[in-house]
Amino acid sequence: MPELSNTAIADALEELGDLYELDGAIVHRVLAYRSAAKAVREAPVSVAALAREGRAVEVAGIGKTLQEKILALLDTGTIPAAERLRAKFPPGLIAITHLPGIGPKRARLLHSELGIDSPEALREAALGEHLRTVRGLGPKLEASVLVALDAGGGRPPQRAASRILLPRALEVGEMLLAGLREISGDGAQVELAGSLRRQADSVKDIDLIATTTRPTTLARSLARLEEIESVSSAGKSGARARTHSGLSVDLRIARPAQLGNLMQHFTGSGAHNAALREAAVRRGLHVSEYGILDDATGITHTCASEQGVYECLGLAYIEPELREDRGELEAARSADGLPRLIALDDIRGDLHSHTIASDGHNTIEEMGLAARERGYEYLAITDHSASHGFGNDVSPEQLGRQIELIREANERVAGIELLAGSEVNILPDGSLDYEDQLLGELDWVIASVHTSFGMGEQKMTERMIAAIEHPLVRAIGHPTGRLIERRAPYAVDLDAVFAAAARTGTMLEINGNPDRRDLSDVNARAAARAGVKIVIDSDAHRVATLENMRWGIATARRAWLGSDDVGRSQFARADVIDLGGAFVAPGFVDSHIHLTATGLTLTGLYLRHATSRGHCLQLIGDYAAARPGQAIWGHGWDDSSWPEDTPPTTAAAMAVSS
Ligand SMILES: [Zn+2]
Ligand SMILES: [Zn+2]
Secondary structure (H helix, E strand, C coil), X not given: CCCCCHXXXXXXXXHHXXXXXXXXXXXXXXXXXXXXXXXXXXXXXXXXXXHHCCCHHHCCXXXXXXXXXXXXXXXXXXXXXXXXXHHHCCHHHXXXXXXXXXXXXXXXXXXHHXXXXXXXXXXXXXXXXXXXXXXXXXXXXXXXXXXXXXXXXXXXXXXXXXXXXXXXXXXXXXXXXXXHHHHHCCCCEEEXXXXXXXXXXXXXXXXXXXECXXXXXXXXXXXXXXXXXXXXXXXXXXXXXXXXXXXXXXXXXXXXXXXXXXXXXXXCCHHHHHHHXXXXXXXXXXXXXXXXXXXXXXXXXXXXXXXXHHHHCCCCCCCHHHCCCCCHHHHHHCCXXXXXXXXXXXXXXXXXECCCCCCCCXXXXXXXXXXXXXXXXXXXXXXXXXXXXCCXXXXXXXHHHHHHHHHHHHHHXXXXXXXXXXXXXXXXXXXXXXXXXHHCCCCEEEEECCXXXXXXXXXXXXXXXXXXXXXXXXXXXXXXXXXXXXXXCCCCCHHHHHHHHHHXXXXXXXXXXXXXXXXXXXXXXXXXXXXXXXXXXXXXXXXXXXXXXXXXXXXXXXXXXXXXXXXXHHHCCCCCEECCCCEEECCCCCCCCCCCCCCCCECCECCCCCCXXXXXXXXXXXXXXXXXXXXXXXXXCCCCCCCCCCCCCHHHHHHHHC
16 A cells, blocks of 8 residues: 555644644644644655654654654554544534634634534524624624535645745755656756746746656656655656655656757746747747647758757747746847846845844854855845834844944954845835934845735835835835735735836845745836836845845846846946055946945945936045045946946046045
């Protein structure tokens, strides 16, 4: 008999948590079962197999007791504690807990107060308007309960996640790649395709493409990988399987001469391929996963590389992230239509990070060292402001101290500039959490909405525009508040937000947290087209999540953001301008990622009011003159708002400062 899947074990643990809650268990016990269920559901390998070896405790959130419960479940098909609890409550009561708006806690209340023990009894009580006699319940619940019961509610919910966030799926995909490459040895090629390769927000399945001289052997070897739960078919053209974490896997095998066709076809998206096929037909060409059939000659061309496929169709190569049928085919037909997309290497620093001063897990110095390790030139420390509401936050007095700590750390940590910043809350009326005077002491202010999401579009738009127009706000964090697969964006008029941001030079963020990726690809592209400067950052809450920059870059690439359309290509040699120790400008920043754009306030130097390069130089000169012998750290200036497009020379800057 096959072992239980991770999903089945997770469902059992989840049910046990519900039963304990129904039984009135203390809340952290209930939560422990729920988080264990989540960890099991997402585990890349078989938890049943781990438990058999006594190693299920290696999964986060699973201790010895839980491991025993899992073993009991594997051996007997049930968990004794769950059996006991099930016997204690009428089965109808358990059914009620699955109704939306009820849950175990309310079911318990309904049972003890009104003696309700089944969906039928609940319906009667709702119809008789008895629910409202219980404290905390009202007519609204009566109405929603009736709707849910009429819709056939009361069955256990389908808990399996339908889509998985990119990082987790990519981790599994890369394990499969490594495993298959190892098994197949030399000569075989295995690659990722599908939405994983397009770096989408979330994915439903893993597409693998391989070429080998022994296809059947390779297809069968998929079953031997420890991430694979079951294989439903395997033959010389490929295999279908399912991972322990619930992802379906499609492995397709081709001859090396067809690799390009297969990669192109299975990287998608469906919309991109449909548009591609339609355009090809007009040229007398038929595109499929096997090749390109030429009507005129009757010959099918196969391509070893994707470049070959696009070339054959008269198109420039299209990066996977752009293959969404969002204008990429038209662009690929014109000589210089496709952007050179931004890459991780283009990033020079990170302007959104947290430390133990708010809800982060590392110190300023630890974050600074880790950022330096990544090759960054600067890192802004932006802890949460006072009304954040998630626990730890930074009061105005503490912020003063925090600025000092950042300055001190900056002295100690060589080779990187640590900027004193804040992620300041945008209050419901659009005002900020700190007084302007205090904000004025910071190098970098990013403002975000963290509360009152449901306020309505007009109010929310006014709220955000007020923050955008605040002269000390340099960027808006996670501008729509969405959580991928979990929370919709709040209602806000983005066109109005983009217009305000473009007008004031306030940057909008692509937050790299893989749950957020906010702005989204579509929105970031619209913002950039509206003239908004985009800042890509990690929102790291610990050293390890500085890595989130990667998902921000993925979104930026899907948003067509490049570094050849603005900025850098025009200032190719503007990287470092050493003004004899008076002013060091580490660069005109990358394209849309104008980290510095219209003049960052750095080390007290406020350049945003400068109206021209000359004016800017004047301000720098005045500042330098007041601080003889002192290095001033700053960035370059923005090309879009000023007419001159060459950087100032050392001599020019020296001339103003002397
Ligand atoms: Zn935030
Ligand atoms: Zn943050």
